[in-house]
Amino acid sequence: xxxxxxxxxxxxxxxxxxxxxxxxxxxxxxxxxxxxxxxxxxxxxxxxxxxxxxxxxxxxxxxxxxxxxxxxxxxxxxxxxxxxxxxxxxxxxxxxxxxxxxxxxxxxxxxxxxx
Amino acid sequence: xxxxxxxxxxxxxxxxxxxxxxxxxxxxxxxxxxxxxxxxxxxxxxxxxxxxxxxxxxxxxxxxxxxxxxxxxxxxxxxxxxxxxxxxxxxxxxxxxxxxxxxxxxxxxx
Numbered sequence: 001x002x003x004x005x006x007x008x009x010x011x012x013x014x015x016x017x018x019x020x021x022x023x024x025x026x027x028x029x030x031x032x033x034x035x036x037x038x039x040x041x042x043x044x045x046x047x048x049x050x051x052x053x054x055x056x057x058x059x060x061x062x063x064x065x066x067x068x069x070x071x072x073x074x075x076x077x078x079x080x081x082x083x084x085x086x087x088x089x090x091x092x093x094x095x096x097x098x099x100x101x102x103x104x105x106x107x108x109x110x111x112x113x114x115x
Numbered sequence: 116x117x118x119x120x121x122x123x124x125x126x127x128x129x130x131x132x133x134x135x136x137x138x139x140x141x142x143x144x145x146x147x148x149x150x151x152x153x154x155x156x157x158x159x160x161x162x163x164x165x166x167x168x169x170x171x172x173x174x175x176x177x178x179x180x181x182x183x184x185x186x187x188x189x190x191x192x193x194x195x196x197x198x199x200x201x202x203x204x205x206x207x208x209x210x211x212x213x214x215x216x217x218x219x220x221x222x223x224x225x
Binding site: 006034036041042043044045046049091093095103104105106107108109111 | 150156158163
C-alpha cells in the first residue's frame with residue numbers, strides 16, 4: 001500500500017534553534033502533501049498544504065516565516081520549524097492523498113519538544 | 116477550523132461489546148473518512164464513505180452517513196482490547212483538504 005515515511009519520529013531541541021521534519025512518499029508520487037499539528041488529547045489541525053514546485057498554502061493563523069515548507073520533488077516535502085520556542089512543542093504529522101477512493105495516508109508523526 | 120464534532124469524547128467498554136461513535140459536520144462534503152490513531156502515532160485510514168452512499172462495511176466496521184442530518188456514525192462490533200485508540204472522522208470538502216473532528220477516545224477493557 002501507499003506509504004508516507006516521516007522522520008524523525010521524535011526530536012528535542014533548544015529554544016532558538018531550527019528543526020527540519022521530512023516526509024517522503026515511498027511508492028507513489030505526491031504532488032500535494034499536508035502538514036498537521038496535534039496537541040495532546042486534541043484533534044489534528046491543518047497547518048499548510050505543500051505543493052510540489054510551488055509555494056505552500058498556509059491556513060489562517062499559521063506563520064509562514066516560522067513554519068517553512070519546501071516541496072522540491074514529487075516524493076519529498078519538508079517542514080522546518082525556525083527559531084523554535086517551547087510553545088512550538090507538539091506532534092507534527094504529514095499526509096498525502098493516495099486516490100479519490102482510498103483517502104489519505106499519514107506519516108507516523110514527529111514529536112517535537114523544545115526546551 | 117474544526118468542521119466536525121464527535122461524541123462521545125471518550126468511551127469505555129468491555130471486550131466483546133459494540134462501540135458506536137458519532138460525528139457531525141457543518142458544510143457540504145465530497146466524502147467522509149474515519150481514521151484511527153494509537154497513542155503518539157500516525158493515523159491509519161479505516162474507511163471512506165462518499166456523499167452519495169448511506170452505509171459501508173469493512174470487516175468489523177460499519178459506517179453510516181446521513182447527509183440530511185450532516186452526521187455519520189462508526190460502529191465497531193465485537194470490540195477487542197487492540198481496538199483501544201482514538202478515532203477521528205474527517206470531512207473532505209474538495210480541494211484536497213481534510214478537516215478533522217475532535218475525536219473519540221475508545222478504551223476496550225479485557
